[in-house]
């Protein structure tokens with residue numbers, strides 16, 4: 652079974668179509684069904700929705716990260732990045748761990764076969780695809796970027812973003828370059844999944860940084876946040 656590529660491309664915008672096409676189809680021809688990701692059984696309960704709303708409200712984002720104020724900073728920094736909207740959306744989804752890697756789909760009770768699309772490793776989660784996969788390693792090796800911290804197999808994308816933003820001043824632009832390259836690797840993974848044809852890592856790198864450069868040249872440098880004048884409150888005489 653395969654996705655109807657042309658039909659999906661004609662019905663959805665590029666980003667949504669890519670997201671749909673990145674979902675591997677089950678080999679068992681099981682019926683489509685709706686799944687609620689916040690309960691182990693996949694069924695919606697008011698209690699789980701209440702918990703989700705409470706956590707979102709409390710943390711301003713994903714609930715299982717250690718420091719709520721640091722996390723708020725990540726969201727703020729993420730949406731302020733001087734990158735195309737679709738790349739920022741990708742980063743947001745990666746932070747929320749809602750990109751359709753095989754591991755993420757399994758956690759949502761969707762039956763998917765096999766391991767990593769690119770290297771065959773048994774664990775295809777987002778940090779594997781973007782960092783530990785053979786293809787990702789090839790891309791990063793050709794980038795010559797130096798990261799001021801280690802990325803371990805148990806790191807989440809959110810955690811990496813948090814660390815990158817902490818080093819923003821000493822390494823300006825590294826977060827944007829990192830996110831752009833990750834986006835390129837994710838795109839490449841989806842191309843290989845649908846067409847089976849892959850590009851060398853250095854081409855993935857060149858294309859993703861090229862897109863970033865082109866965007867930033869057209870947009871100009873990111874303006875500093877506007878200073879909001881202090882509100883003068885009326886006081887009784």
Ligand SMILES: [Zn+2]
Nearest residue numbers: 767770784785
């Ligand atoms: Zn892999």
